Amino acid sequence: MQTDIRRILTHLPLFQELSSEQHEKLLSGIRYRQYKKGEILFFKGDLVSGFHIVAYGQIKLIVQSEEGEEKVVEIIGHLQSFGEAMMFLDRPYPVTAQALADSLILDVARGPIDALLAEDATFAQRMLAGLSIRLHSLIQDVEAYSLGSSAQRVIGYLLQHCPDPDNEAPVRIVLPTSKQVIASRLNLVPETLSRILTELTRSDMIEVQGRTILIKAVARLRAYTGDAGR
Numbered sequence: 001m002q003t004d005i006r007r008i009l010t011h012l013p014l015f016q017e018l019s020s021e022q023h024e025k026l027l028s029g030i031r032y033r034q035y036k037k038g039e040i041l042f043f044k045g046d047l048v049s050g051f052h053i054v055a056y057g058q059i060k061l062i063v064q065s066e067e068g069e070e071k072v073v074e075i076i077g078h079l080q081s082f083g084e085a086m087m088f089l090d091r092p093y094p095v096t097a098q099a100l101a102d103s104l105i106l107d108v109a110r111g112p113i114d115a116l117l118a119e120d121a122t123f124a125q126r127m128l129a130g131l132s133i134r135l136h137s138l139i140q141d142v143e144a145y146s147l148g149s150s151a152q153r154v155i156g157y158l159l160q161h162c163p164d165p166d167n168e169a170p171v172r173i174v175l176p177t178s179k180q181v182i183a184s185r186l187n188l189v190p191e192t193l194s195r196i197l198t199e200l201t202r203s204d205m206i207e208v209q210g211r212t213i214l215i216k217a218v219a220r221l222r223a224y225t226g227d228a229g230r
Contacts, residue, residue, distance in 0.1 A: 005030055005106060008055050011079060014126050022116060022123075029109035034102070041097035041105065048093055050109040051083035057103020060181060061095040072184035074138075075100070075177060084131055087113070100177050153186040154196045155221055158206070162218055171218060175211040200224070 009015045059076040073095055076082050086093055087110050117124045161173045175182060183193040200206045205221050207214040215221055
């Protein structure tokens with residue numbers, strides 16, 4: 001398993017330029033855990049001892065209202081990391097993490113990270129850049145999912161998953177998770193998401209088969225302002 005962990009680390013931009021000696025120090029502070037779909041990694045309020053990397057699988061970060069209503073804050077996928085900011089702030093987790101699929105998670109302890117930050121200015125710069133990119137992305141998400149209309153949120157989400165957003169040929173995408181989770185991520189109720197997908201289908205923008213969606217023309221979908229935008 002150590003060989004697999006080392007291979008995963010070499011594919012992460014944050015760790016790609018580390019020396020073999022630095023990789024060995026880092027490996028000493030990494031543990032892996034497997035989770036079944038639906039299992040909880042940690043609850044809001046739990047203490048933080050490091051950060052986490054998704055080797056395979058998918059994790060959702062959620063908050064719950066006092067009434068028990070769930071809101072998906074972020075969906076973390078293959079080779080993405082999470083929890084770095086809370087590790088440095090030394091504060092409890094502000095969200096609950098739950099496996100959306102069977103997952104293998106690497107837990108990276110803070111000790112080796114602090115040592116690398118102290119000895120390698122380049123590593124510190126990459127860590128800071130990664131956190132800055134995450135913050136910028138979250139701000140963009142808040143703006144898109146709070147200010148845009150329901151249809152704009154759905155269309156924007158579909159376009160984000162196009163491998164080539166400038167391609168005018170039909171594009172087939174596969175939604176990464178269930179429509180219920182996506183609806184929560186877009187700050188919509190599931191019925192609204194279904195209504196918008198139905199309207200886009202009737203307008204000949206897309207075809208829907210389960211999680212697979214055929215976008216017939218990316219430019220037309222981007223410019224669409226029909227009934228679904230109301």
